[in-house]
Amino acid sequence: KIGEAQVMAESGIDDILIAYPIVGEDKISRLLNLRKWVRKVACTVDSLQGARALSEAALSAELPPREPLDVYIEVDVGFKRVGLPAGKDVVDFALGIQDLKGIRIRGILTHAGHAASSETPEQLLSIARSEAQAMVMTAGMLRENGIHIDEVSIGSTPTSYVLDSFEGITEIRPGTYVFNDSDLLSLGVVSLNDCALSVLASVVSRPSHDRVVFDAGSKTLSSDKQANCKIPGYGVIKGCPDIWIERLSEEHAIARVQPNATAKWNAAAGRKTADRIPEIGEKVQIVPNHACPVVNLFDRFIVTKNDTVIAEWRVQGRGRLA
């Protein structure tokens, strides 16, 4: 979103792709303001209304002469979120907007978010390949129709771990890979040791022999849970293979005690794991299912190296929802 792009711009980043359709007068105006002081800013389009509104606003804004706003056409390769179906639909759309003044088609872009729900490694690889192929094919069709395309941009962390050919692709946009998380652990593309983000939580109650309650909840771990996730519950508790977080309230993570509940995922860390249940007051590290919304819930990161705190970083983009 534009608020996050503003944070990047203020930090000196001067080539920013907002992989989002910017719609509405207010947002377009903010985008064009940003465009005035940042060397390169682009956004996505997937509708004629959206492209026309950007075009009109860019024309009436005081952009430098002969400097149109760059847009990427968003392509749907199977996630069924935003974007036009790969192939002919994209070509027709591109032909329809190529003469609009004020904007310039810079490339095509997609996000194979459906890879995150893959049930097998084969399915994941298949989605990764078909994403790349659909994009390369669409780029070829656009060029055959005389439309200049600089960028062919694909996305998603899971696919970026397994894709075996990047021929014809100019850009990949994995995001979660910065930290990794239990969703990626579940897909088998990372081990627990590859997960850099965890939530530090304390046991606050052990009301029965099979229940452990931590001072974390949907306000710290988020309720995000991938369809088909092979790990039970809301995050993996490091070093505690025998418990899993069965339910979340806003402020409570209610864990169930069950032998070897997450042992497989803990074993993947290559460490000997404890077989005990943490006591009241004991602290544990919980690797969340989905790192992205968790980062957005906190104001600061505590940065450690070899178990020593070396820094605190502000989450500057937090809450920049528009």
Place this chain on the structure above:
Amino acid sequence: KIGEAQVMAESGIDDILIAYPIVGEDKISRLLNLRKWVRKVACTVDSLQGARALSEAALSAELPPREPLDVYIEVDVGFKRVGLPAGKDVVDFALGIQDLKGIRIRGILTHAGHAASSETPEQLLSIARSEAQAMVMTAGMLRENGIHIDEVSIGSTPTSYVLDSFEGITEIRPGTYVFNDSDLLSLGVVSLNDCALSVLASVVSRPSHDRVVFDAGSKTLSSDKQANCKIPGYGVIKGCPDIWIERLSEEHAIARVQPNATAKWNAAAGRKTADRIPEIGEKVQIVPNHACPVVNLFDRFIVTKNDTVIAEWRVQGRGRLA
């Protein structure tokens, strides 16, 4: 949590119950610091370890003489989160901690969170009644055993709407009622017009005839979804009975077009609802499933009266997770 209590204290509230077990040296120390400048501060206990740690810290802190820290014993009436089972377990626990110096048993407290998943109005009323009865019974047993109890505190917004007798109860702690939300709509205890919190979102894409995408997602609506919720999806879109939010990404709400998808809940608002699908750029108000985590995702409320903006309020307690 203590961070939220600090916000209240700074705003002048001088009688604060933190309905949470305060565990760990750091948190207890912060609690006792708060206790020094706020007239009344209490927290909950449900473990001997927790009570002993509070007692020891309170004794070594410089609290005013003869001013112990008030604690509520947390009772479980069926939610199976924290708390001791109502009745004999609570009495045994109270007898075990009553001689600890530095703390004083002020009352008992419970939260019937399981009411939120009620499948019928009868089940909801039954949970509300059994919560109150279990607490009154437990208070009676404590008093018979010579333990002084000032407060008998029950909770949860759904039960507070239906409970028909408060005999023996000194305090109720509904929270969501401040705004109401689609979860309560689903339970049949409020109408859409009773829901005061909504997220303003714009259509950013309409990639197919049966799909509408809004610029809201798990970072604005949260992924919270009550078990047994009778409303499909992630929030009710005001005035749009024919669409429902089928999936969320962090920044996208992907809605499915389906005739009368949420018509029943919209009709409950007593308004004639539109039967059209919003266009790209059009704004809608989405009443979220669960108001609590949604408030925590925003920095500000925009306050309206008769559709006119009259104020902006800061969400001062946001992100006070510890």
